[in-house]
Amino acid sequence: MSDATIEVRDLRKRFGRTVAVDGLSFTVQPGTVTGFVGPNGAGKSTTMRAILGLDAPDQGTALIGGRPYRDLRTPLLEVGALLDAAALHPSRRGRDHLRWLAHSHGLPTHRVDEVLEQVGMDKAARRRAGGYSLGMRQRLGIAAALLGDPPVLLLDEPVNGLDPEGIQWIRTLLRRLAAEGRAVLVSSHLMSELEDTADHLVVIGRGRLIADRAVADLLAxxxxxxxxxxxxxxxxxxxxxxxxxxxxxxxxxxxxxxxxxxxxxxxxxxxxxxxxxxxxxxxxxxxxxxxxxxxxxxxxxxxxxxxxxxxx
Amino acid sequence: MRSLHAELTKLRTLPSIWWLLAATVVLMVALGAAAVDSVTSQACLSPADCHEDTVKLSLTGVWLGQAACLVLGVLSMGAEYSTGMIRTTLTAVPIRRRLLVSKATALSLLTGAAGVVAVLASLWTARLILPLHGSTLRPATGTVLCLILVALLGLSLATLLRDTAAAIICGLGLLYIVPLLADILHSPTWQHRLERWAPMPAALSIQATRNLDHLPIAPWPGLGVLAAYALGLLVAGSVLFGRRDA
The missing domain is CATH 3.30.70 (Alpha-Beta Plaits)
Structure with a gap:
């Protein structure tokens, strides 16, 4: 998993007159949890969408393991992403949501049950997603990200709206994923959420890089x-x-x-x-x-x- | 193939899809039976001197069944945008043209299956009421294709407009309002043009088994008109889909 990195180089993206991301560069190393922090509207989500090939950048590149996302043959085996946990069809069962994702990569159904158990959703996943709490949606979204056992993880505000128990659970999970050698990028607009979790911080404001430093240095x-x-x-x-x-x-x-x-x-x-x-x-x-x-x-x-x- | 499997699973795991497929069958059989039954009592006193196109009549139900197929096609893409799931979908299948082709294929398979059931059931029900004259192969196959193309039309409109309601309104307009215009317009030239070039009356010439020389447009070219609408919009949708940010 050593070459599993996220590399953002001179990324620029504007929407109409608003410059969302303005010449942003940073790298996410394997084996670390990198916090991606900035106030609301700083360009975090736009950057993540660009990394995932959803938004085409006006300039610059966003690479995963050296390749653009759209060139990945089996993207779910290389990157796990949680962008918007609410993005579920309300009348589809949670388990079926993971099943179609698994089918898109030829993954076996027992892998679906494995990740559901890992996030503690094995029972709830038999119900329709419309009745899920925010916490359950987040857990299902994380199960989807883990489905392909990817070396790179990208989570946009995963603790948003979670109860203290859920927040603790995500922190432990992120630490463990990094300890397994994965590159983990986790965004947040609240710094306190990343205390004791992130090793490294990428801080942005108005689409520009403000800091790219180890948490220990920053604190000192x-x-x-x-x-x-x-x-x-x-x-x-x-x-x-x-x-x-x-x-x-x-x-x-x-x-x-x-x-x-x-x-x-x-x-x-x-x-x-x-x-x-x-x-x-x-x-x-x-x-x-x-x-x-x-x-x-x-x-x-x-x-x-x-x-x-x-x-x- | 994997992305097709994923799209099939996605459709199969929604209850609304099964309701719409069932509605296609029920609406087609019911309207077809009603049309055939109304003829037996009025125009065809005995089967021998019945000059109606009974095969076409037994498949009249397509006028209602197509609405369910249109909605089905619209939902297959519209729901992706309304729920925001399109982003998850595109992270799993980042090549957009492949995704759209998989969606179109999955949709065609499901509507095709429902269409075959609906057409066979319509013909069988009609036969209980009236003897059917002539070959039913072209009308039957054509009607199934017609339903598939209407579903693809829905998919294309939803891809272009990214909005379920707007796509359904446009689709229904294309299928029902344009044929209505033909009745409202007094100019026979324009009536003729609409019958030839509007997707719906044109495509249904595929069901005709009698008086083929007097059709506004021949059976297969007629179906071709609908195919041109559906596939043309699908290509336009594909181009936009490939360029837009998700």
Whole structure:
């Protein structure tokens, strides 16, 4: 499965006057879960449709294992895709939906039952799809993606609308699929959904690449030299640290985030001034924070950050 | 062949398809029987001096059966667009022309099978009421082909328009409104033209067994007119389908 990759090179696609994807390039490596993140309307779905040969790009290429999707002889054995879980005929049984897909590639019926069991849909699949919950549709869609046991997986917002149990299930599944050596590309407009799941992130905004980095790097960069402290005397601590050259941000009712001062100096200053402190520690950024930092300029529908910044 | 298997499975696993195939048979037999029965009491007092084209009459039911076939053809593609399943379909079969050919073949096989049952049942029912004169081979085969072509017309319209309702309206218009126009127009020239070049009255000349010299268009060329409509639109649909983003 080593050559199983998704390669997007200089992809451009416009719809009328709107440029959906604007010179996007990135690669998805085997054995990793790559998160494909961006605000709504950033061009994620258009890119995925271009990779799957559904939309013809105006410029650039999208290749799977070095070939365009339309050239794949047995596409389901090479790429598994979940684009829109709701795209089912309401009066067809879930199992029959997988059966026609299996027949399109000459796959045996027992493969259908295998993937249904894998996603926990073996009983529900005997009912008509019209009565399925969103979670059941997502599971059936994932079963369809897994049908051909493909080395590359492409999932568009797979956790959208799932309950916490379903989200946990998908996370575990994605980790396992990557551990088996598959290249997994999973899109989301919520960074927190990808925390603990993605190894690598491709962040886009307005159809352009904003970041293409390992999650660990991204977190380290966003964490910086920040110190987080908890105190009942917020105002005194804030004034003292700001006076000594720190940049202090109020993050909560009792917590402050300080940059520009080392932890030792902060502890020293606060104890000299007898400001009561209950907790001091190096701050570890969440993926959400890292993402907000990256997309601050690129977001189409931005909102103001909730921390107030105080500088001396 | 695999994509044909997939398309057959797709059609077979929808209950509405079976209802439409059953409707084709029931409507054809019922209308055919009614037409033949109305003749026995009025025009043909005894079978010997009956001058009606009884074979054509027994197959009159095609006027209703074709509607079910049209809807069947439209649904085979229209449902792909209304449910969004077209994207799943195209990821499984990315070569669009192959997909459309598979769909058309699957549709032809199912409507053809229902058509054979409907035509045989119509002829058998008619024979219980009246003796049929002349050879039934050409009218029977032609009627089955006619139903297949109408289903393909539906498929083509749905591929072109990507909308079930719009495709059904256009299809019904082509099949029923155009023949109605022929009755409304007073100009015999235009009546003649419509009878020759509108898909429906033209195709049904294939059912005629008597007065072949007086038909507006000969049997096989008549069926050819419908075939030209269906296949012409199918080619147009195929070209657009190949170019459009899904």
């Amino acid at each position: 960069a966003a964490s910086g030299d920040r110190v987080r402290l908890r105190t009942a005397a917020r105002t005194e601590a804030l004034e003292l640290l700001a006076r000594e050259g720190g940049t202090v941000t109020v993050t909560d009712r009792e917590t402050l985030t300080v940059t520009g001062l080392p932890v030792e100096r902060i502890v020293e200053l606060l104890s000299e001034a007898r400001v009561p402190v209950t907790e001091v520690g190096a701050h570890r950024a969440t993926l959400e924070e890292a993402y907000m930092e990256l997309t601050r300029e690129a977001v189409e529908f931005g909102s103001s950050p909730d921390g107030e910044e105080v500088t001396p």
